[in-house]
Amino acid sequence: MPINVVLVDDHPxxxxGLRAALESSSDISVVGEAADLDGAVSTALATAPDVVLMDLELGMPGASGIEATRRLAAEAPAVAVLVLTMSTDDDHLLAAVRAGARGYLVKGTGREEVLHAVRTAAAGGAVFCAGVAPRVTQLLRGAGTAKNxxxxxxxxxxxREVLDLAARGxxxxxxxxxxxxxxxxxRNHVTRILDxxxxxxxxxxxxxxxDAGLGQNSDG
Known part of the structure; x- marks a missing residue:
């Protein structure tokens, strides 16, 4: 059985190009495409793919792909969401992992690495491209400290979460x-924290x- 994939990106x-790259491999089939938040969720629910390759921006300010990932994790937990985006900042990376993404790739990643990531996510694994993987553990460690x-x-x-992020600059x-x-x-949280x-x-x-162990991944 092929690995069924849905593509979510607002650039046709x-x-x-991504469909062509994926379907050049005999074990992967693209069963749907979407260009926005609602389309991503409805297409995934209708086709029940193994993997959704998810962009984050989806043509609007902010990371609407994060919300799509969160909704799919709640409504279709068997579907593996694999982020494929231009964004490399820690905010989006941590938000995607928290939302339930099984992996995080940056656009420009080579064809073979994308194919490997799709297969890994479909098999239940997690995969992060080079340059991202070392930061995931550090970010989650900081988030865990904030929740202690x-x-x-x-x-x-x-x-504590707000203060942890403030302590990172x-x-x-x-x-x-x-x-x-x-x-x-x-701002209200910060006021109460100071008090x-x-x-x-x-x-x-x-x-x-x-001093208490927060803000270990400071930006500044």
Whole structure:
């Protein structure tokens, strides 16, 4: 039986080339294509593929492919979502893994590596392209520390996540995007964090957070 794949990308020419590359292998068949968030979910649910190759931007600001990945993980958990995108930043990488992606490839990855990734994801494995794989463990380790109730126990789990990202040097708008919150909500979290930690500045809170083990993957 061939590995059935759905392609999700808002560029028709890219989908055409990717389909040709995949179907040049006798064990892979492209059973559907989509160009947006709703189409990605509906096509995957209708065709029940083994793998969905998912872009993140899908023609709009923000990572709508993350939401599609999250919905598929909830509604079709047997489908392996494999991200194939131009984005290399940590925000999108961590968000994709948290949403349930089985792998993360950057566009420009060679044909053989893409074929290998599709086969690995279909078999239940996880695969990340060179340059991405070493960062996954570090990012998840930092996220795990942020969720540990023994770290700054006066804070809620969400407040520790916000503080962890702030300690990595991320501004409020990036924290909001990564956690799926509004900037106003992030600002409110920061205000409560300063109050609970009894500090007067963000810089002081960040320094104490790093002392406690947060922000290990600092951007700055």
């Amino acid at each position: 020419l890219f989908r055409f 109730p023994e770290v700054l126990p006066q804070l809620t789990a969400r407040e 991320q501004a409020n708008h990036r924290i909001a995007r990564q956690l799926g919150l509004s900037e106003k909500t992030v 609970k930690m009894r500090v007067t500045s963000r810089a002081e809170a960040v320094a104490r957070a790093r």
